[in-house]
Amino acid sequence: MTHPAGDKEATVLSWIDSRRSFIIELLQRLIRIPSVYPHEREAQELVSRSMAGLCDALDIWEPDAALLDAHPAYFAKGQSFSGRPNVVGLLKGQGRGQSLLLNAHIDVVPPQPDSDWDYAPWSGALVDGFIYGRGSLDDKSGVAIMIAVAAALRENGVALRGDLELHSVVDEEWGGAGTLACMQRGHRAEAGIILEPVGPHLYPASRGGQAFLVTVQGKGAHPGASWTGVSALEKAIPIIQGLKAFEAERQIQWRSPLFADYPIFAPIVVGKISADNIPSKVPEQCLFEGLYGYMPQEHWTEARRVFEQRVAALADQDPWLKEHPPIVSWQGLNKEGAEIPTDHPLVACMKQAIGEASGIPPRVMGFPAGTDLPLLVRYGPVPSVLYGVSGDWGLEHSSNERVEVETLIETTRCVALAAMRWCGVAT
Numbered sequence: 001m002t003h004p005a006g007d008k009e010a011t012v013l014s015w016i017d018s019r020r021s022f023i024i025e026l027l028q029r030l031i032r033i034p035s036v037y038p039h040e041r042e043a044q045e046l047v048s049r050s051m052a053g054l055c056d057a058l059d060i061w062e063p064d065a066a067l068l069d070a071h072p073a074y075f076a077k078g079q080s081f082s083g084r085p086n087v088v089g090l091l092k093g094q095g096r097g098q099s100l101l102l103n104a105h106i107d108v109v110p111p112q113p114d115s116d117w118d119y120a121p122w123s124g125a126l127v128d129g130f131i132y133g134r135g136s137l138d139d140k141s142g143v144a145i146m147i148a149v150a151a152a153l154r155e156n157g158v159a160l161r162g163d164l165e166l167h168s169v170v171d172e173e174w175g176g177a178g179t180l181a182c183m184q185r186g187h188r189a190e191a192g193i194i195l196e197p198v199g200p201h202l203y204p205a206s207r208g209g210q211a212f213l214v215t216v217q218g219k220g221a222h223p224g225a226s227w228t229g230v231s232a233l234e235k236a237i238p239i240i241q242g243l244k245a246f247e248a249e250r251q252i253q254w255r256s257p258l259f260a261d262y263p264i265f266a267p268i269v270v271g272k273i274s275a276d277n278i279p280s281k282v283p284e285q286c287l288f289e290g291l292y293g294y295m296p297q298e299h300w301t302e303a304r305r306v307f308e309q310r311v312a313a314l315a316d317q318d319p320w321l322k323e324h325p326p327i328v329s330w331q332g333l334n335k336e337g338a339e340i341p342t343d344h345p346l347v348a349c350m351k352q353a354i355g356e357a358s359g360i361p362p363r364v365m366g367f368p369a370g371t372d373l374p375l376l377v378r379y380g381p382v383p384s385v386l387y388g389v390s391g392d393w394g395l396e397h398s399s400n401e402r403v404e405v406e407t408l409i410e411t412t413r414c415v416a417l418a419a420m421r422w423c424g425v426a427t
Contacts, residue, residue, distance in 0.1 A: 028124030031133035055089035063181035076175025097161025097424035104142025105172030116399035142195030161424035192384035205339030220284030229282030258366030296337035335370030
């Protein structure tokens with residue numbers, strides 16, 4: 001006897017609600033294994049063991065550093081991936097369905113001193129409805145959700161028509177090598193969901209960002225003859241102020257409905273400035289570094305060109321800098337932007353599934369930070385969206401990172417329903 005797809009959907013969602021302890025304990029086990037770059041191996045071993053009984057096939061491999069270094073989208077060159085495997089699990093579809101991949105990263109940022117935490121960063125402590133620990137939000141929640149979705153389907157005998165792939169990747173925090181390596185290895189699908197902690201909204205777009213360094217030259221002098229020198233620090237300040245005006249112009253130039261909620265969605269942030277080591281000297285060189293945000297529609301080379309042109313134009317306003325122009329260099333970090341149309345079938349599928357499974361339809365927005373989205377959208381190509389647990393975005397890389405159990409369970413429900421709707425349920 002066959003059962004309507006709707007009955008199977010209800011069964012899967014009911015199973016998720018009843019197996020809260022399984023999902024909680026899985027996330028706690030993941031948190032308790034430190035996986036700070038470049039030490040992802042042990043956590044990935046847990047992931048592979050968890051997937052082994054649920055998936056029809058597993059692919060476990062170390063990304064090829066030489067192949068990555070040769071790719072135009074990869075900027076964190078020269079890394080080693082020895083002992084840093086990706087894990088991809090496959091739930092084979094029964095045919096006549098659309099394929100889908102779920103992507104989440106296992107690597108986490110350092111936890112800062114343990115003393116900054118109310119509960120130890122690798123404890124996975126469950127307190128008052130929250131799970132604490134480094135990666136609880138970013139992004140071991142995503143890894144736990146994809147495994148829980150596979151378990152919900154398998155435990156209830158629900159077969160999909162289209163293939164469902166689970167991608168647990170390394171290196172997202174450093175350069176995105178894990179996701180790009182999946183694309184290079186052919187682990188692609190007709191659509192993708194990147195399970196970052198960005199809920200409750202749905203993001204079919206994210207902006208790009210690249211790191212810059214500006215070197216401003218002055219003329220050093222002893223303080224006893226300070227009038228003979230030219231302070232590189234004082235010359236740098238108008239350049240920095242001019243870049244803030246440039247930032248404001250770009251918010252008008254690139255304004256779009258997806259980014260309407262953000263006063264600044266393409267930021268130019270100067271995070272570090274340094275001059276000579278001797279404080280009692282007129283500094284002959286000043287360096288300032290920062291992050292330059294750019295939009296999905298901009299190619300990174302064009303974004304760089306307009307930045308360099310603005311720095312040159314600002315320097316031309318000063319006689320000294322016109323003769324001694326600042327030098328702009330780019331510091332390796334570059335995560336491109338990407339977007340898919342808001343009327344893409346994946347967006348419609350996700351909106352409907354999230355609305356039904358959570359009771360609240362998501363807003364469709366652009367994400368104002370760099371992600372792995374362009375590695376799928378541009379280089380798969382795999383039309384994809386960002387979606388995941390809700391949380392305080394400021395907690396992701398801070399002490400006392402935590403995820404609420406209710407959003408963990410609710411997001412698992414939403415992703416499971418979306419997967420069944422997109423791939424189709426075999427009857």
